[in-house]
Amino acid sequence: MLNNILHPSWIRKVIAKTVAQVPVTTTSKQFITITAAGASRRTSCTVSVKRSLFESGCEKYSSFAYSSQSAQTRKMSDKGAPQSTAETTKSSVAGAIGDAAKHTNRLINEKSPYLLQHAHNPVDWYPWCEEAIERARMENKLIFLSVGYSTCHWCHVMEHESFENENVAKIMNKNFINIKVDREERPDIDKIYMQFVLMLNGSGGWPMSVWLTPDLAPITAGTYFPPNDRWGMPAFTTVLKTIASKWQSDQEELKQTGKHVISAIQKSLSEKSTTATFEPGSAEAKLHEAVNIFKRRYDQEYGGFGMQPKFPEVARINFLFHAYIITKDADVLDMALQTLQHIGHGGIHDHVFGGFARYSVDRVWHVPHFEKMLYDQGQLLTAYANAYKLTNDQAYLQYADGIFRYLMKDLRHPDGGFFAGEDADSLPTADARVKVEGAFYAWTWSEVKQAVHANAALYADLKLELERIFEIYTHHYDLRQTGNVEPNSDPHGHLTAKNIHIVRGSKAETCAKFDITEEQLQRVLDITNEVLHKIRDQRPRPHLDTKIICAWNGLVLSGLSKLANCRSAKRAEYVKAAEELYKFLHKHLYDEERKVLLRSCYGLGTDDSTLESAS
Known part of the structure; x- marks a missing residue:
């Protein structure tokens, strides 16, 4: 990769080829995999791409003249909200090192939990702002743009390995203007x-690492870089030094490469996309064509589409319904239905x-990427509610109700909105210093x-010996004395001798093996899960991203509405939650005067200068 990372003619060739050949739309899933010693390793929080590289929604950015304004504050009632005020967020995220932090940079003044996580790095970080861009122009330096989000595991890995390292920071601060962005x-x-990363590498993910000219033109990019050469990837310091050296020796060539990239993207964006038109009566044929594509890609054994990694891809499931x-x-x-069953049985389900x-x-x-994101909960609420309405199978309703319980207990702001998500990493013990x-x-x-x-x-009322209860529970969830996680699914070794719950059989099979009724089994599972839940709540919790995103809350509102329409015994609870969420969105994320929805707010609330129109 290093051989091509700053080879302008190669970059131009790739960009030109991409512009010429990329289809208007793509449904392929793209992700980073680095192979070493025959093993596939995850090296970024992967991106599932279902859009054109040059979709029309990007046209307003075709000049690369972004708004450079920082996030603006929007106040919101914060009474009783955990980790949601600005002061609490700063103290719990950025202030983890304490008041005696050795380094503090400009990110300390931001509201984003992700930016605050980097506020005590020795890297001289800027948020995206005019000050940083102007400094790059004045000092004629490249910009290093690092994009991620607060619950991203590989973002944390790169921070710990590189951005917290003073020697790495010295190289970054000397040669680049460093900008950190919460995606x-x-x-x-x-x-x-x-889009540039995808054009250049054919895949993408977070953390996203992009080097820009002072005019914001991208010249090369990647995702995660390790601290040392490994997994077939160059060390981050090697990449930094190579790019800095190239800027000193071939600056004009790199500027021309940047202009070529911009020109190629602008050309694609300016070309009118042809709107597909169907002849009268052709809709049914197109539907069957799409269904046949799904059938070819369907994993007959484990559900879902394609191989690993596997995302729920709820839009596909809804299409199939x-x-x-x-x-x-x-x-x-x-x-x-089988995809939803496998997801519900798997370790991706808590x-x-x-x-x-x-x-x-x-x-x-089985082995999840452990962050829990709000948008997944909202979409899966809808999918499981739809599955229940089509089948009347209580299992689907139970999965949906489990999502509801999680949302209400762990992601809900007291006023009715829902936070963005929880991190994959957490401290193994209260006195530990490193999250895993x-x-x-x-x-x-x-x-x-x-x-x-x-x-x-x-x-006591089950009339079963404790050891037998333990055997029933561990068998049903495939828990093992030596752990049930395969080494190739655990590149860091964090899950050695650990178990992630998964149902490989069925309730009927467990009942037959232990000669118990399904009611007895359900009691064993319910009681033990509640016991473990209470124990787990005593563990250090993963970081909570208190950003409240309008669009993601809209997905939850749809899911709650679908769930409330299932005529379950808890319908009143679902309706109440939906009503309170609607009121929250109208109060805090809708501008009555301008008739627009605001993108996001926090505990004390921020929204940036870019708004989404209400329709």
Whole structure:
């Protein structure tokens, strides 16, 4: 990769080829994989791409003249909100090092939890602002743009390995103007530069690392870079020094490369996209064509589409539901339902309490990328509600209700809105200094056994021996004494000898094996999960991103409305939550005078200068 990372003629060739050949739309999933010693390793929080590289929504950025304004404050009632005031956020995120922090940079004045996480790096970070861009022009330096989000595992890895390292920071501060962007706060910036990363590398993810000329033209890019040469990737310091040297020796050539990139993107954006037109009566044929594509890509054994990593991809599931209603093709319905079943059985599902992780790193939905994002919860609420309405299978309703429980307990602001998500990483113990991935969710064999035996009174009415109860529980969730996580799904070794709950069989099979009724099994599962939930709540929690994003809350509002329409016993609770969320959005994220929706707010609230129009 280093051979081509700053080879202008190669970059121009790739860009030109991409512009000439990329289709108007693509449904392929693109992600970073680096292969070493035959093993595929995740090296970024992957991006699932279902859009054109040059979709029309980017046209307003075709001049690369972004708004350079920083986020503006918008106040909001914050009574009783955990981790939601500006002071609490700063003290819990940026202030983790304490008042005696050795380094403090400009990010300390930001509201974004992601930017605050980097406020004590020795790197001289700027937020995206005119001051940083003007300094780059005045000093004739390249800009290093780092984009991520606060619950991104690989963003944390790169911060710990590189951005907290004083020697790395010296190289960065000497040679570059360094800008840090929260992609959830500024999706406009993230979108255009991610398109460049995809054009250049064919894949993308976060952290996103892009080097720009002082005129904001991208000249090269990547995602995560390790501190040392490994996994077939160059060390971050090697990349930094190479780029800095190239800027000193071939500055004009790099500027021309940047102009070429801008020109290529602008050319593509300026070309009128042809609108597909269907002949009268052709809709059914197009539907069958799409369904056949889904059938070819469907994983018959484990559900979902393609291989690992696997995302829920709820939009595909919803399409299949609609296609079934029209075609009455049972195979179409089975693809949607079986995918939801495998997701519900998998480790991507938090069996202990509820909610779903962002994606699974393996084909079988077992080992998740542990961050829990609001947009997944909202979309899966809708999918499981739809599945229940089509089948009347209570299992789907239980999955949806588990999401509801998680949202209401762990992601809800007291006024009714919902926070953006929870991190993948957390401290394994209260006195630990280093966070690890999955620490909050994984269990050792002995931890589960001790929990069962310490709560014997809760199982008294089951008339089963404690050891048998433990055997039933561990069998059903495939918990093992040596742990149940494959090494190739755990590149850091954080899950060694740990277990992630997964249902590999069925309730009927567990009942048959232990000669118990399904009611007895459900009681064993419910009691033990609640015991583990209470124990888990004593662990250090993952970081909570208190950003409240309008669009993601809209997904939850849709999901709650669908769930309330399932006529369950908890309908009144679902309706109340939906009503309170609607009032929250109208009060805090809608500008009555301008008739526009605001992108986001925080505990004390911020929204940037870019607004989404209400329609």
